[in-house]
Amino acid sequence: MQLQKLVYTEDHLQLINRAFLYGDAVWVSFFVRNGQLIMAEESYFFLMASMRKMRMNIPLSYTLEFFQALFEREVLEKGIRNGIIQMMAYRKQEEKPLPKSATAFYFEVEESEDILGIQGDIELDLIKEINVNANLLSNIRVHSAENIYATIYAKENDLDDVILLNPNKKIARSIFGNLLFLQDNVIKIPKQTEGAYISPLMENFVTFVHKNKLADIEEAEIIAFESQKAEEILRISDEKGVHSVSKIRNKTFANNRFTEMVTKWKASFDEHQTN
The missing domain is CATH 3.30.470.10 (Aminotransferase class 4, branched-chain amino acid transferase, N-terminal domain)
Structure with a gap:
């Protein structure tokens, strides 16, 4: 079809x-x-x-x-x-x-496919030539020359997305959405004050994870190196849906635990729709 x-x-x-x-x-x-x-x-x-x-x-x-x-x-x-x-x-x-x-x-x-399911794996890298602001307008989707530059950079380097830093060299977001870093039993998410997007899709997922005690949620200031320390990384984008990050530079990442969490999250909507 x-x-x-x-x-x-x-x-x-x-x-x-x-x-x-x-x-x-x-x-x-x-x-x-x-x-x-x-x-x-x-x-x-x-x-x-x-x-x-x-x-x-x-x-x-x-x-x-x-x-x-x-x-x-x-x-x-x-x-x-x-x-x-x-x-x-x-x-x-x-x-x-x-x-x-x-x-x-x-x-x-x-x-498209089910927007609550993991759509596939993506490969990222860090971009250092530009950064994104962290102010009132940084959290909403408005015109962003930085996004345009980064999108072209990603395509020229055979990447699906890039990690964008704020002026303080902390992780803000990717071009298309927010990044969630899982290590041990903690999911770290960049703070909105660091330049992360407000995302109804991500907030719904994070609320579900917290309520069901699937992991601890920590809004944090995250330095670029921490992306390499994570065991699993998830990108949630209101524009493109949910993707697991498979590779950043030479490091590869698993997706088992995030896949399990997303599956349970999706099932909660199925239960709601059938009731």
């Missing part, structure tokens, strides 16, 4: 808009699993928080119910069973002063 890809724009997409001209936009993901929206409330509140951080005018019509009905009509009823809805909210290019500019949105969704 051929997988679908859908694209939706609110009203008519203006080619001359502030997202196109200035990167004046935010990206947030919504998740479809087994023909249902999951974590919709968490994604919606992250969308509202991201728009507020970018000082966007949020229309009164942008309610959780509005987006649930929209995705039901434009995604689920068109046969998408599993996938990630990549939604971009942006400021229109208008004569009005910026704070009063109207906002619009665009989204696309490509059908």
Whole structure:
């Protein structure tokens, strides 16, 4: 069966808009699993928080119910069973002063495998030429020249992703998501104050692990060398899903324990959907 890809724009997409001209936009993901929206409330509140951080005018019509009905009509009823809805909210290019500019949105969704399952293994390396900031806007998905540079660097070096550091040489995140480092019974996660993304998908996983006492969770400042000390590494990306890290430079990593945790996490959603 051929997988679908859908694209939706609110009203008519203006080619001359502030997202196109200035990167004046935010990206947030919504998740479809087994023909249902999951974590919709968490994604919606992250969308509202991201728009507020970018000082966007949020229309009164942008309610959780509005987006649930929209995705039901434009995604689920068109046969998408599993996938990630990549939604971009942006400021229109208008004569009005910026704070009063109207906002619009665009989204696309490509059908995929179960977004809660491990999609496969990826290979990373550290990039030292650039770093990412650690401020109010570093935690949300906004235009990032650093991401563009790092994406090209990764492709030129046959990598799937790279580890990005902040100005203090601590691990912030990867291009596409957050990194979780497992050693003994502790999962270390870079702090948001270090430049890590806010991620509804990762937060749901970490909460499940904590509640079920599968490992201890530690938000920490992590130096680059610690990536080599980890026994297993997981990348959770709201954009691309869940992947285990198989290799960084010359070191290879197992994925047994994270695979077991992710399997239990996925099963908890199956139990919820059948009840």
